[in-house]
Amino acid sequence: MNHLLSAANTVGYTMPPVWRILTKTGYFIGLSGSIGATVTYATTVRPALRAAGTDTRDATVLRSRSATFLAGAGVALLVAGYFQLAARVARAGKGMPFGDALAPGAIRDYLRAPAAKDAWIAQGTVHLVQNAVLAVTAAALMALFIPAARRHTDAIALTALPLSLAVSLIAAVPTTAPADLDRWLDLAFDQTHIVSGTVWLGGLAALVALVGTRGRLGDGAGLLWADLWRRFSLVAMICVGAVTVSGLWLSWKHVGGISQLWTTGYGIALLVKILLVVGLVAAGAVNQFWLMPRIVRARRADDTATLLHLTLRHFPKVVWGEVALGLAVLVVMPFLAGSARTEAxxxxxxxxxxxxxxxxxxxxxxxxxxxxxxxxxxxxSRRQDASPATA
Incomplete structure (x- = not known):
């Protein structure tokens, strides 16, 4: 954080106010919860539970915890969405104190404001539609707090998934026609970065929450968890690729030279973010090259004790570290204000x-x-499987 605070001393960089840091970080946490949880449930948890058998005790426990996490994600999205909307109100036009922007009247006036000259739609209208979808998404997820609704967890999660994605995509709708191809690409890569990042981080958080059920799981739960980690590893790998490609484009657009990473406020914030993401990738590499082969070996050997230990003890420890790094990335995001090119x-x-x-x-x-x-x-995995057994 000292590196981020030193960004305030660079020429041309404006340190975001505390309320902006909190609201933007909270907004991305809310998006990570809803997008990450629904995508992970659809691509990882649901198919793994179906493969394991829907009537098993372990599947029942994990489905119940998944429903609780999804419902909590709905609450987080709703709260974060409200504060993010107030932050937009505070920054609109000539601006106003954040405390005043929290008032329903101020928010109503912003959402009803007419479109600017040459705009095909008012910015307030875009955010009105976005927050209407956000409210519906949150309501659908929070319905899972109701015991009767949990019988329909699959349907609710699969319905909330596209709605969660729409919350982010609608906010990116331009009010005026982009001037050139670069602007279209900026919008596309920005959303790719946000969506892939929230799937990655939110998915990690969702699985960490599910690990908390290990005391209620049976001795054979290692097999189910081996499948969960295997499926999510593929999802995470795709997200890493999307984050990397979109991040390279966005970095090139905003940073004109390597030296700007430590001579501009934007660059310092970006450098901290890059280092944190590298840490995330390194932790993922530990999972992929060290833990996953051991899990595969234990699975093939039908070594349930080792499999349970690896999947519910060793693997989650690394994932907890990834979650901590992911939260740090979200805290850094609000400091990426302006452009290093402009500053320099x-x-x-x-x-x-x-x-x-x-x-x-x-x-x-x-x-x-x-x-x-x-x-x-x-x-x-195959090499270890062929080698003599080790403790």
Whole structure:
């Protein structure tokens, strides 16, 4: 945090107020909860439970905890959405104190304000639609607090999933036509970054919450959890690729040179974020190259005791570290205000054929790298499986 606070001393950088830091961080936590939990439930938890058998005790316990987490995510989204809307009101026009922006009257006036000149829709209208969808999403998730609704957890989660995504996507709708292709790409990559990041971090938090049920699970739960970690590892790998590609584009747009990472306020905040994300990727690598092969080996050997220990003791410890790093990333996000290029007086980034060619090469290289990672993890599993058993 000292590095972030030192950003205030750089020329041309404005440190965001405390209320802005809290509301934006809270908003991304709310999005991570709703998007991450619903996507993880749909891609990881639900199929793993179906494969294990819906009538087993372990599946019942995990489904109940999933419903509780989804319901809590609805509460977090609703609260965060309200404060984020008030923050938008406080920053609109000439601005107003955040305390005044919390008043329903101020929010109503903002949502009803007419469109600006040359705008096809009012900014307030966009946020009105967004928050209406947000309220419906939160209500659907919070319905899972009701015991009777839990019989329909699958349907509710799958309904809330596209609604959760829409909450973020609607907010990105431009009120005026983007001037060029770069602006369209900025919008697309920004949403890719947000959605993939919230799926990754929110999914980690959801699985950590499910680990809390281990005291109520049977001795054979390791097999189910091995499947959960395997499925989510694939989801996380896809998210890492999307975060990396979109992050490279956004960094290039806002940073004109490596030195700007430590000479501008925006750059310092971005550098801290990059280091935290590298820590997340490193923790994921530990899971992929060390823990997953051991889990696969124990699964093939039908070693239930070791499997239970690895999946519900060792693996969650690393994931807890990832969750902590993820929360730190969300705290840093509000400090990414403005642009390092603007602070340093650098020229605006403009795309060209060579930029797109370099980007395509990077995407191809990343895809090959992720594929190689998956194959290497699988190879390690087979090699360990062929080696003598170790304690």
């Amino acid at each position: 007086g650098s020229a605006k980034a403009v795309s060209s054929g060579s930029v797109f060619a370099a980007g395509a090469a990077l995407v191809a290289a990343l895809a090959v790298s992720l594929y190689a990672t998956a194959k290497a993890s699988d190879a390690l």
